[in-house]
Amino acid sequence: KKVVMKVRDSTITYNGDPKISAFFSQTVSPNQALQHVDEVERSVQQKGPANGTNLFTTKFRDSSFTDTFNNIMYRDTSLFAASRQGALAEQALAYHTKKTVTQIERLEENLRKQQILQVFRDTFSVQIADSNAKTYSESELFIRLRRKHFLQIELKAVVIIQKFFRMSIKKKWWTSIRDTRNGAASKIQKNYRSYRRWNIIPKIMRIRKENAALVCQKLLQGYRIWKGWYMSIHQ
Known part of the structure; x- marks a missing residue:
């Protein structure tokens, strides 16, 4: 026995x-x-x-x-x-x-x-630790990898939406700055024209008038001197 x-x-x-x-x-x-x-x-x-x-x-x-x-x-x-x-x-x-x-x-x-892990790792850059993959069945592993892949796609979409939203905010900000800058430039030009019209041009005209008056005085003085000299000769 x-x-x-x-x-x-x-x-x-x-x-x-x-x-x-x-x-x-x-x-x-x-x-x-x-x-x-x-x-x-x-x-x-x-x-x-x-x-x-x-x-x-x-x-x-x-x-x-x-x-x-x-x-x-x-x-x-x-x-x-x-x-x-x-x-x-x-x-x-x-x-x-x-x-x-x-x-x-x-x-x-x-x-x-291992084949499923390699395909997802090479194609979608999605991976799970081997210690965790051993505890899952084949269907559970596939489902978890697909969920992780979809989560990765959602995160990329969220990042793109955030970038587009920030771009729109920056565009509005730069547009407002451009409008403010153009308005400030036009206002400066307008004020300069007004200042030139009411200050610079009258000042130039006054200076020219004074110069013309001096020229006229000098010509009149010269004429008087010449006339006195001429009369003294012909008497």
């Missing part, structure tokens, strides 16, 4: 042994089951006690009496032994098949997740 348990443990903790896989892949008959149990017993006796085995039982397996006694004790010769061995083999094979399929499905899912 203990050997059968060892066979059961070896099938459950199957790590790719070709002998065990070949044994359980074929149809198990009673003779084959007993032969396999004998092989396991001989391998245990040759290798010695493994970790966790009972040293008391392995100590008395050296004599022929203990070998016969152990064969009687550990060998299951009932009618349903072969069926039980076949059922155990089928259960172990089904368990490992399911485990292998589950591992393959997980690997394929991880590969699909």
